[in-house]
Amino acid sequence: MENKARLIIGEKEIGLPIIEGTEGDKAIDIRALRSQTGYITYDPGLANTGVCKSSITYMDGEKGILRYRGIPIEELAENSTFVETSYLLINGRLPTQRELNAFSVMLNDHSLVHEDMRHFFENFPRRAHPMGILSSMVNALRFFYPELPDEEDEINITFARLLSKVRTMAAMSYKISRGHKVVYPRHDLSYPANFLNMMFDSPVKPYIIDQDNVKALNVFWILHADHEQNCSTAAVRLVGSARVNLYAAISAGICALWGPLHGGANQRVVEQLQEIYRQNLSPKSLVEKVKREKNFRLMGFGHRVYKTLDPRAKIMKEMAHKLVSKLPERDPLLDIAMELEDIAINDPYFRERKLYPNVDFYSGIVLRALGIPLNMFTVMFAIGRLPGWISQWKEDRDDPESRLYRPRQIYVGENLRHYVPIRERGS
Ligand code: CMC
Numbered sequence: 001m002e003n004k005a006r007l008i009i010g011e012k013e014i015g016l017p018i019i020e021g022t023e024g025d026k027a028i029d030i031r032a033l034r035s036q037t038g039y040i041t042y043d044p045g046l047a048n049t050g051v052c053k054s055s056i057t058y059m060d061g062e063k064g065i066l067r068y069r070g071i072p073i074e075e076l077a078e079n080s081t082f083v084e085t086s087y088l089l090i091n092g093r094l095p096t097q098r099e100l101n102a103f104s105v106m107l108n109d110h111s112l113v114h115e116d117m118r119h120f121f122e123n124f125p126r127r128a129h130p131m132g133i134l135s136s137m138v139n140a141l142r143f144f145y146p147e148l149p150d151e152e153d154e155i156n157i158t159f160a161r162l163l164s165k166v167r168t169m170a171a172m173s174y175k176i177s178r179g180h181k182v183v184y185p186r187h188d189l190s191y192p193a194n195f196l197n198m199m200f201d202s203p204v205k206p207y208i209i210d211q212d213n214v215k216a217l218n219v220f221w222i223l224h225a226d227h228e229q230n231c232s233t234a235a236v237r238l239v240g241s242a243r244v245n246l247y248a249a250i251s252a253g254i255c256a257l258w259g260p261l262h263g264g265a266n267q268r269v270v271e272q273l274q275e276i277y278r279q280n281l282s283p284k285s286l287v288e289k290v291k292r293e294k295n296f297r298l299m300g301f302g303h304r305v306y307k308t309l310d311p312r313a314k315i316m317k318e319m320a321h322k323l324v325s326k327l328p329e330r331d332p333l334l335d336i337a338m339e340l341e342d343i344a345i346n347d348p349y350f351r352e353r354k355l356y357p358n359v360d361f362y363s364g365i366v367l368r369a370l371g372i373p374l375n376m377f378t379v380m381f382a383i384g385r386l387p388g389w390i391s392q393w394k395e396d397r398d399d400p401e402s403r404l405y406r407p408r409q410i411y412v413g414e415n416l417r418h419y420v421p422i423r424e425r426g427s
Contacts, residue, residue: 224384300361
């Protein structure tokens with residue numbers, strides 16, 4: 001039974017193959033478990049279940065390591081752009097200059113949104129959350145742009161459409177929600193500069209593009225670009241496994257990301273910090289509340305995989321400092337966040353549970369410094385996560401071992417009982 005895990009159930013012993021990843025991750029292949037023993041595994045939240053083999057992102061939660069296609073996140077944040085990192089994730093390697101130029105041209109060529117889609121935007125209630133609007137609009141893209149053909153070139157156009165149009169739609173939804181004139185994308189601007197311009201340019205006050213802000217937005221999106229099998233990516237793979245079109249799978253990912261335990265945490269972090277500021281509370285009182293109230297959580301803290309500082313949080317914190325130092329007035333939320341972090345990481349409750357700041361803890365301060373409104377924070381995360389979702393969807397589509405997602409359950413309900421006519425059920 002070499003390279004096999006031995007499982008003994010009662011009198012029966014079986015061998016289950018061991019799989020090893022390129023970085024030494026080990027897994028027990030249980031695909032034959034039910035057919036050989038009648039047993040299934042029980043793993044709520046899939047915390048110990050590998051649902052695929054993937055060569056996109058590597059994470060080590062104990063050491064705080066994150067790499068895209070083998071390249072450390074720190075190196076990408078320092079040297080790359082979001083467009084280049086998107087190419088890396090989708091294609092598996094860094095582009096040559098010629099490939100990068102062609103990819104950028106393709107993104108520019110597909111940046112406009114069909115004019116008829118504007119009617120959709122204009123008819124959402126004014127207070128509709130931009131994440132709800134975005135997921136609906138991405139799903140609606142399918143009606144305006146044709147079904148994915150199988151040829152690789154055509155598929156790449158669909159990827160470019162998504163990457164480019166989602167950014168345009170995000171800025172459009174902001175402008176329309178404010179009752180302002182929509183600003184169209186420009187060919188002469190880079191991906192992040194275009195976004196900032198579409199968000200903030202106005203006929204009465206032209207927007208002056210600040211290169212530090214462009215760099216910051218590049219880094220912000222690079223940090224969010226992929227994170228292996230997180231909740232929204234798993235949603236994209238699960239929905240995609242039914243072989244729906246890409247737009248529908250990404251729309252499902254956006255819905256999952258919206259949740260406060262996932263990407264929606266970036267908005268909640270700032271709301272918590274604002275509450276401390278407005279009510280003049282001490283950060284310590286929030287930490288005490290977390291310990292007192294079982295269901296109350298410190299947003300931006302804790303992670304399913306990281307049991308140490310999230311490497312993205314470290315970069316985000318440095319960036320928050322840089323951007324805040326350029327503002328005409330210091331953002332008081334940064335000081336509150338730092339005090340809160342300091343108290344929490346030294347508190348036994350957080351230490352024992354290995355709860356450290358995650359990417360969302362400082363990302364809101366970065367977004368505030370860039371002038372992004374609070375209800376758009378999770379949309380910013382969604383734009384960043386697009387290349388990850390696309391590459392994971394593509395990997396699943398091309399994986400010969402991929403199957404329709406169909407988990408099992410352990411039924412704990414009523415045993416057989418029979419239908420009782422309503423007149424016999426009593427009052
Ligand atoms: N504040 C207070 N207690 C917490 C927190 C928190 N933020 N996170 C976990 N705990 C406690 C939890 O109550 C539990 O305690 P006990 O053992 O006494 O019952 C213990 O830590 C383990 O928690 P868990 O819920 O089993 O851990 P999980 O791996 O299922 O949850 C998490 C991961 C991210 C959902 C959770 O840490 C959380 O709710 N954090 C706040 C929301 C947040 O910041 N989300 C963003 C995640 S990073 C961005 C992304 O990729 O989405």
